[in-house]
Amino acid sequence: MAVQDKTTEQLRADVARMTTVTDAAEVPKSSSQTLKASMRDLTYGFSQHELWLQLGWQDIKQRYRRSTLGPLWITIATGVMAAALGLLYSLLFQIDWREFLPHVTVGFIVWGFISGCVKEGSTIFIDNEGLIKQLPSALSVHVYRVVWRQLLFFAHNLVIWLILVFVLDIPLNWESLLAIPALLLLVLNGVWVAMFFGIVATRFRDVAPLLDALIQLAFYVTPIVWTTHTLEQQGGEVAEQARIVEINPLFHYLEIVRAPMLGNHVEFYHWAIVLGCTVVGLGLTLLAMRQWRFRVSYWV
Template identity: 75%
Template sequence: MISSPSEEAPSSRSTTFGAAFGDLVRGARQHELWLQLGWQDIKQRYRRSTLGPLWITIATGVMALALGLLYSMLFQLPLRDFLPHVTVGLIIWGFLSGCIKEGAEVFIENEGLIKQLPSALSVHVYRLVWRQALFLAHNLVIWIALVLIFRINLGFNVLWAIPGMLLLIVNGVWVSMLFGIVATRFRDVAPLLESLVQLLFYITPIVWTTHTLKQQGGEVAERARIAEINPLYHYLEIVRAPMIGQPVAAYHWGIVAIVTVVGLLLAALAMRQWRFRVSYWV
């Protein structure tokens, strides 16, 4: 029998951190559900398409090639070095921006399931992050092609990308949960976040590099330091640098760790206070 929001167990309406953590655990245990739903999302999106999910890779590859060629000429940078920088940056950015923008509407879009399916609220978040991870995996084909074409010397340094991606996934969960709850209550948050993400794209070193700006010296070099304030820059670096054969400065990991802890605490606080209200807000 399917329960309605008013028939939920009292524990699901508990405003404690234990109850919030319990929701995350119950959602993780229902992995068969969100794994299947996430895969179905991709199949539905590319239904009746000949190439199917390959369109994800093609679109990302074409954009990376176009931006790489254009900005390498503008900045007079070797394409061999700049194209991998842009390409991997776009791949990681796709995951980050997807979790932020789609995370803001994750509960609104799943209104029917939330009201009819007696599952943990975190199931819908895991489903979204899983879907974005599949998109990311598709796009990694482009990176493999670049490594082979330009013969990038990766070495064992590339292994640092693994914990970096795991941190991205963890952050994708808290970002989607936090923004999802807030945007469900305040519907103006979703379009605001979409505009903010578009702005962040231009101030994040994706189609430009901090190294190039610092080389110019003077005020330009000082302005390059503004990128350090942007936390998304550090998330990019812990994954992108190992994937293009460059070392990662330790402070990038430190900043990502601090932001991750703060974000998890904020998401836990939001879940504790408003988790059980989401079914009434959607």
């Protein structure tokens, strides 16, 4: 307990120092419920990049403190899980494991980022109650912190994908570069998801465990350890029912990143759906920030 208190005090001291160094001006304190004020919070929080970059990296170091392998456990855990499920389901579906294993692995990597932004984003303000109440900073700093942390996890797990590219000779091409803008879109969505659900879950504490259960359910209805191509090959009603997966927006987020990383073509409608969801999500988040942003410090 003493060690934990010492670490917390040291973290608060670092945050206070970096907040002062990042911007000598005061944090915008406009209490007007306007979209302009919400945008100001997002831009000011982003300008404090030194702060949330350091906090996100500190989170990784604290999680694996005194561990011999450290953050490598992120890669090992994901790799073992992907290999086990990939080989198992390739036998069940009678698919060549050289084709199915990369599908499952990349799906796990991308899903880890998505689920992390949702689950950890929903508790980000509750977990940082002390920092929110005691230190002047934009609310979005905590959101950028959790998204940056998930991006670090994603980067660690990319090592598995690189190994599969060389071992299984995955045919990458120029379309594989589309994974870069797709990842940027994923990060942008991670920001609004963490902010929106963070505000809502701070006000209504039952939202966080509900989201945790829904994300677990979404994992099974999203083609991660199964493929739509396998169902379509069976024909008949099964093939028709496979089209239901198109209703799931997470499938499209997954596809725009996974397909380029596996050297496959991405249909345009996947991009259109993701862009549409991004615009709607950002709009809802700005409205939520306009209405409830200044109440978060009272709710935590």
